Amino acid sequence: MAEGEAMDGFDETFDWVVVGSGAGSAVSALVMRQAGKSVLILEKTPLVGGTTAKSGGVMWIPNNRFMREAGETDSTEAAIRYLDAVCEDLPGSSHEKRLAYVVEAPKMIDFLVEQGVELERGSAFWPDYYDEVPGGVKTSRTVVAKPFDKKQLGPWEKKLRAGFLDMNVRLDDALQLPFAAKSWKIKLLFAKVAFKIVAGKLLGRHYTTAGAALQGRMLKAALDAGVTIRTECPVEQLIVEDGTVVGVAVRHEGMPKRIGAHLGVLVNAGGFAKNQALRDRHQPGTQAKWSQVAEGDTGDMHVEMERIGGTLGQMDQMVGYQTTLTPGWETEYVTPPAQTITCKPSAILVDQSGVRYMNEGGSYELYCQTMLERNRAVPAVPSWAIFDSRYASDYTVANLKVSRKAKEWEKAGYLKQADTIEGLAEAISVPPAVLKATVERWNGFVAKGQDEDFQRGARAYDQWLGDPFNTPNAALGPIDRAPFYAIPVVPGDVSTYGGVVTDALGRVVRADGTPLPGLYATGVSTASVMGGVYPGAGSSIGPAMTFGYVAAKHAAGLGNQL
Template identity: 65%
Template structure:
């Protein structure tokens, strides 16, 4: 191809999970691959995340003897998802079927995966086809020293740097309540010691997934370049033929014989785009990587791609404790208000949602409530018993009590009326709300919002509390409040794609040579976050399908 500095069969923009999977498919097909990552680190927001993959009826479920089926997975999505530009019945069916094959492919490539847990239910497990055990998968913890010094330094850091599975880490919050978990902590400690003695550099969760994918991609012979900003999609006629990029500060024009895949993240870090598509949301509250600025959304739109579902984000509630601005992971509030003995109230002192369930729905509900009653921020209300038993955004209040009080973050009073005065809500309203909640706890049923009625609500709660892990009274002073705002782990809209991950124009025709996956594309989940891993699972799957299509393998079994 003339007029280019270099030519590859497959050019990938971004280095997330879908990007790397597509590279493995292409290399297995004997094609040359170039992955271009604009930041200094490989892995994107996936590396910062839990790295959870949601796949119905996957082979590890089957091996464990868990009961699931492809039909149940399809029924679950059909019960929940709206028909939106990026989510059609055919595309949802394709996801459920092909995600299982994608997992088989990754395992065959040496990517070590495990079940996310024995119990990590779907977020709407009560819906038809919902799963009350787990459809989640994660990568096994990974020694990044296996990448070699150069690439180990280029793997984006994650939030867990210990030889522990994510499922094990989730149990450690209860170490003071169980001898079994104390023994688990001891085993992890022995792994840490052994690792230090043998020079291991452990990472877990999303960094482990991305590390394992990077190792496989490099071993397969794909070329990966960091500090490589793609500035333009190059078209020839009605087809994308390559990209223009700045590689180590130098302009390069790179041809792509079989196509370009965009897996460049969303636009969560771009406040101007947020103001355009989802006004009222805040880039400062996002957990995404710094490169999540929507460059390729705008570039795909420029060449005629239809964008869809751009008003959606994967909300993830957070609390603005001191230091939150610099935190690697914004202080999460899901584990705060999901625990028994805490509720969420708006600025009128009223509860307005089930505080368990999907974090995407939680934040969506906050925005909807705020249209009629001020609810951003809302307030998490809890008591002294709660403060003794449970962490606040992952840390114990006792360790930070004075700092939190002095900063004004933590509100405290001996009575609910006194607490109401501190947070600016009517005292009678807050007292009535808490009294109503306590009545529901005593009755064993949340008559307003059904909290504790689904398996996922109970998973978020206290497994040692009976009869319902999600329900606990608020009645032991002093009483406390901290703010809660709608953060996110990503935006959820992008280029509209078909079941082969081809980017579509507004008239439904595909743009030749252009594919997209992950949150660079409009979500197949159709405006709903169905379970842990509902972003990474589709990224992997549609990266896999994009490469198969571009390589002419889309009809193969």
């Protein structure tokens, strides 16, 4: 159908209408344009890119082309063995659907590369989060976009949502830069990065990396392919005729409009992380204000898809991302993350009784899930990160050296400091004898080279999170040098993880498992294919893009042609 040619009862009609502008939306649009179909992407906020643009932009893609180019061996069989081992069978996650993911994800990457989207391996060492499980990979299944010059977008540059790292640096290199003081090799890398930044500015380029680079490249590819994109155009209703979703009702420039969808509607509108009422109903104890997501992540389409017969699943789940609320955090573009705090040597996490209760490395989703579960038995929100002067000298809190902010943070009541562990315990209102025993037990494990309580440092991923220059174990270090410090950590998130249940073709299904004709969904608008677990970096973005790809192929009748 020609773009804009209206079906009866509609103001205009497209073949494929997409709600939300995340990466999965653009993938689906490129598939449809490859098939010669007209596409409209609708974004309710003024900016394109959603939460993906604010993120690391990492995709977890088993058996991808970049692994093969590096001479590594991976397979569909290994990937499904891994996922079946770590993921639960839940409404949105089954063996069939997980298998569809591991088969289609590398095809999706190949398709994007063929479309001119420049991608690369995220790192040669970014292990799966449960790498010890059969089928797990201790190197890396990650894929990211190469740094992107936003000037290539022309007038659309101002409509791309900002990322957290606007510079010409590969994400893998950026992750090494905090260790520059410990390595001449990284110092040289730092110099090269600085040169590229200066050169880019002299040439008038506006580089970004990570999630904003992925979304910038996807936006450019979509625009070049002739996709129509409208911002500030919220979808108010899915239009159903004779049991089939045939279009959407929107409000654009203050006016209501009915837009037909000849082949179907794809919902990729994010989660409900900014909707406190939905959080209170499904995720009690969590806070919208602690989330890293974009402001449009309010769950409107969750409610709408359920209204017309879709089934919601896994609504109690979120992609937890530990967070620390530094003074002034409310004005920050990104809520200060805490993932890299308690996973480093010479730091641990304790609850409000002064007891350590988890492996502080590992998956951020599991970290926050464990914190919330602990809080049901013992007050643990917030929990306390405990570290010493060695840590304060070597590492950062919210990307800042403690020595630079100590007085300001102490005055604000955020940072607690004492010359003894007992004094620190009194400052955070926990029993001094308990905290002292906790720290002494930790130091004993460090001396043995083994965390006997929670096995921190046993996984390759724990080692990746730690300090590669801390030997013999990158994740273990004593807490024994005064002064001692404590800061609060809360269970933030990078999105919710529940939504409508979809099948292996990306179709929204009813309670009886039958598909709702004309309606597809992907991303965190759906109940995750990963079944409440985060198997590796990019386990939200990878599926969002893959099932956007799968859904468009099905709606266009392409089968396995791409």
